[in-house]
Amino acid sequence: xxxxxxxxxxxxxxAKTLAERLALRDCRVTVALNGNEAMEVVQKIYIDVVILDLxxxxxxxxxxxxxxxxxxxxxxxxxxxxxxxxxxASEGLEMGAMDxxxxxLDIESLVELINMALKRKSWREVKTQAEP
Amino acid sequence: xxxxxxxxxxxxxxxxxxIVASISHEIKNVLAIINEKAGLLNDLTLMAQKGTALxxxxxxxxxxxxxxxxxxxxxxxxxxxxxAHSVDEAIQQINxxxxxxxxxxxxxxxxxxxxxTLCLIPLSSSPMVQTRPFLLELLIWNCLQFAMPRCGxxxxxxxxxxxxxxxxxxxxxxxxxxxxxxxxxENLSWLLEMVQADLRMLVAESQLILxxxxxxxxxxx
Numbered sequence: 001x002x003x004x005x006x007x008x009x010x011x012x013x014x015a016k017t018l019a020e021r022l023a024l025r026d027c028r029v030t031v032a033l034n035g036n037e038a039m040e041v042v043q044k045i046y047i048d049v050v051i052l053d054l055x056x057x058x059x060x061x062x063x064x065x066x067x068x069x070x071x072x073x074x075x076x077x078x079x080x081x082x083x084x085x086x087x088x089a090s091e092g093l094e095m096g097a098m099d100x101x102x103x104x105l106d107i108e109s110l111v112e113l114i115n116m117a118l119k120r121k122s123w124r125e126v127k128t129q130a131e132p
Numbered sequence: 133x134x135x136x137x138x139x140x141x142x143x144x145x146x147x148x149x150x151i152v153a154s155i156s157h158e159i160k161n162v163l164a165i166i167n168e169k170a171g172l173l174n175d176l177t178l179m180a181q182k183g184t185a186l187x188x189x190x191x192x193x194x195x196x197x198x199x200x201x202x203x204x205x206x207x208x209x210x211x212x213x214x215x216a217h218s219v220d221e222a223i224q225q226i227n228x229x230x231x232x233x234x235x236x237x238x239x240x241x242x243x244x245x246x247x248x249t250l251c252l253i254p255l256s257s258s259p260m261v262q263t264r265p266f267l268l269e270l271l272i273w274n275c276l277q278f279a280m281p282r283c284g285x286x287x288x289x290x291x292x293x294x295x296x297x298x299x300x301x302x303x304x305x306x307x308x309x310x311x312x313x314x315x316x317x318e319n320l321s322w323l324l325e326m327v328q329a330d331l332r333m334l335v336a337e338s339q340l341i342l343x344x345x346x347x348x349x350x351x352x353x
Contacts, residue, residue, distance in 0.1 A: 082160035104167035
């Protein structure tokens, strides 16, 4: 199954190159350069996994995560952080993000997480359908 | 060391920490981009080894992007270096335009997070001031931090250096955003005293004016 991935990062060069590399690894990728754009995308397009930078101007990573989880709780979110401290990432985990990765990224670790996110999402969907 | 000196030292360390954290984040971003570009080159090479035609124009573009990021990283590190050296520099002649430019650049990340644009008006011949660079940097930083959340709908802070009758000034214009609250700058009184500067808000003009002496007394610090 080809995962539908949304990459959200205000560093356009980073977001677009990462999107290209994920596309080479069989992902269907959309890019958003800020939290507001990300919200528009998740409302218009079917997304399985969001790769979300935590430090963004305007609607920051944590606010975007909250907004995504409020309207589409089934979407899995993997956070990206450039900070050496993990306080914000821990806050994100408490708000329902699946995991986080540090920048600079290891692409294979990210792909592994995307695949895990897909499995988790399908399992959750099956569970929801099975519930009376 | 008395309580006041402790407080000053703490404030200086806090300021230094904030700047270093901001710069390190910028450097991380540059490294993250170079990492992705290098990874993409590797991906394309592996694909070429498996028979996919290599697009040389694409390779050239990626290489140019990497060089641009290296230039960006170099500029960030140069600014960090200038800033770091200012900590241990004694009183010296400073080009007011240059030091304001440095602090404006260092505050850009903080501005960007607030959706604010910092616009420094260039000046070919800047006034010089004789002062301690680190304290002046801290003062300009505080002025920018005060101005950014108060610059109204235009979200722009315009910074201008002037040689006024009473001495060199840095003007921070906040657009047409009226400032209604009284502004005392009590938290900066120790710093203003050390730099022998004056900071006032012109409410009608929505301007913050930092007035500096051309030369501070050496026994002031």
